[in-house]
Amino acid sequence: MALELDLGPAALAFRTEIREWLEANKPKELVGVSTDMVTRGRVPGASEWAAKLTEAGYMCVSWPKEYGGRGLTGIEVAVLNEEFARANVPRITRGMGEWLVGPSIIVWGSEEQKKKFLPRIIDGTDRYCQGFSEPDAGSDLAALKTRGIIDGDQILITGQKVWTSGATEANMMFCLCRTDVDAPKHAGISYVLLPMFNEDQTSNGVELRPIKQPQGASHFTETFLTEARAPVANIIGGMNNGWRVTMTTLGNERGGHATTQHVEYTKQFWEAVKLLQKNGKSTDPVTRQQLAWAYSHVEIMRFQGLKLLSEVLARKEPGPAASINKMFWSEYAQKFSNHMMNARGAEALLIEDDKNGQYVADRWTSLFFQHRASTIWGGTAQVQRNIVGERVLGLPKEPDPNKPRPNAQ
Numbered sequence: 001m002a003l004e005l006d007l008g009p010a011a012l013a014f015r016t017e018i019r020e021w022l023e024a025n026k027p028k029e030l031v032g033v034s035t036d037m038v039t040r041g042r043v044p045g046a047s048e049w050a051a052k053l054t055e056a057g058y059m060c061v062s063w064p065k066e067y068g069g070r071g072l073t074g075i076e077v078a079v080l081n082e083e084f085a086r087a088n089v090p091r092i093t094r095g096m097g098e099w100l101v102g103p104s105i106i107v108w109g110s111e112e113q114k115k116k117f118l119p120r121i122i123d124g125t126d127r128y129c130q131g132f133s134e135p136d137a138g139s140d141l142a143a144l145k146t147r148g149i150i151d152g153d154q155i156l157i158t159g160q161k162v163w164t165s166g167a168t169e170a171n172m173m174f175c176l177c178r179t180d181v182d183a184p185k186h187a188g189i190s191y192v193l194l195p196m197f198n199e200d201q202t203s204n205g206v207e208l209r210p211i212k213q214p215q216g217a218s219h220f221t222e223t224f225l226t227e228a229r230a231p232v233a234n235i236i237g238g239m240n241n242g243w244r245v246t247m248t249t250l251g252n253e254r255g256g257h258a259t260t261q262h263v264e265y266t267k268q269f270w271e272a273v274k275l276l277q278k279n280g281k282s283t284d285p286v287t288r289q290q291l292a293w294a295y296s297h298v299e300i301m302r303f304q305g306l307k308l309l310s311e312v313l314a315r316k317e318p319g320p321a322a323s324i325n326k327m328f329w330s331e332y333a334q335k336f337s338n339h340m341m342n343a344r345g346a347e348a349l350l351i352e353d354d355k356n357g358q359y360v361a362d363r364w365t366s367l368f369f370q371h372r373a374s375t376i377w378g379g380t381a382q383v384q385r386n387i388v389g390e391r392v393l394g395l396p397k398e399p400d401p402n403k404p405r406p407n408a409q
């Protein structure tokens with residue numbers, strides 16, 4: 001295990017409290033199951049564990065107490081994550097509801113919206129997916145074309161979204177739509193909490209077409225919206241003010257997992273070491289060098305994560321420096337899963353399953369496929385570099401390709 005920091009007596013008391021609770025309550029059947037496995041598929045016992053965590057107040061722990069959270073500081077969240085990792089049980093969260101939508105509602109929502117939507121995230125009633133990207137609006141998200149038209153006290157949303165992660169498991173979408181076509185592109189967007197089903201459980205104008213991934217799973221969909229209806233009261237941050245809410249959401253997507261990451265990656269690192277030792281591959285000098293590289297990177301991630309999360313929680317909104325975090329972990333994860341493929345050699349090849357004739361990817365091969373996308377979602381690595389260059393380091397902006405250069409003849 002990594003060096004445990006001395007974070008002061010209050011953090012130590014909190015650590016003891018969590019450790020004792022986990023010892024008394026952790027479900028035996030989930031020991032050794034990673035958070036990632038629970039997020040990616042149905043694991044027996046996971047929903048009971050989620051209910052127990054909710055009841056004990058271990059969901060949405062960094063949200064303020066007045067909104068049903070635990071009001072934990074960055075340091076306490078880090079301690080909590082470390083203790084779950086030590087107990088070797090998954091720290092189940094409410095996914096995008098907890099990390100992306102909830103914090104955006106807390107910053108931008110009215111009191112009424114906070115009272116209505118936040119408890120439903122905590123108790124798992126509302127499971128959100130993110131309806132931002134469109135076929136021609138990814139990095140340039142403000143180019144989105146999905147229309148939102150006001151019809152009395154409702155907004156009707158029509159358009160196409162793509163790469164909608166977790167859409168088949170969700171019942172709500174936080175959706176961006178254009179509500180003023182004449183305004184400059186960043187100014188005419190609204191951020192709507194869109195129910196995906198009507199009260200009778202029929203579809204609310206939402207059609208999902210799953211996209212098949214190389215490892216066989218379909219974690220995201222193409223999403224077609226045809227006059228999907230939401231109450232106008234579900235617009236967060238006010239009509240045409242959706243871009244500012246989006247910045248809060250994206251800041252959390254890039255920086256909000258800062259303390260969780262190193263815990264999973266530390267665990268994964270030691271599991272990789274064990275596997276390579278077992279397979280007799282850990283004596284290879286190139287592999288050893290790569291493991292040393294990985295260890296030091298996970299440690300940097302840990303310290304950077306603690307620093308960033310304290311800043312995030314103090315200011316309540318993640319700033320552009322969250323992009324450093326996104327860039328660092330995603331490139332690390334991609335490179336590490338690549339090293340694992342190389343180190344394992346032929347063992348890493350896909351194996352045909354005798355029973356159903358499909359090629360099956362094991363955990364490490366799945367990670368290799370999965371992390372090809374980590375430098376894309378939540379803003380690509382190139383886009384993060386632009387943000388860091390322009391908004392953290394204060395470098396000049398990229399030239400606008402539509403404007404003539406000052407020195408052009």
Ligand SMILES: Cc1cc2nc3c(=O)[nH]c(=O)nc-3n(C[C@H](O)[C@H](O)[C@H](O)COP(=O)(O)OP(=O)(O)OC[C@H]3O[C@@H](n4cnc5c(N)ncnc54)[C@H](O)[C@@H]3O)c2cc1C
Pocket residue numbers: 129130131132133134135136137138139140162163164165166220373374376377378379380381382383386
């Ligand atoms: C696994 C996965 C899950 C996702 N989940 C969701 C989700 O749940 N909801 C959702 O709304 N979206 C989701 N996305 C979409 C994701 O946000 C977009 O793919 C991403 O923003 C990039 O957009 P794009 O795919 O249109 O690529 P493009 O924007 O077309 O980019 C293509 C290439 O050009 C580069 N590029 C573009 N602009 C610049 C620039 N200004 N400077 C330098 N380089 C640039 C990019 O870095 C990239 O290499 C997901 C994507 C993936 C892969």
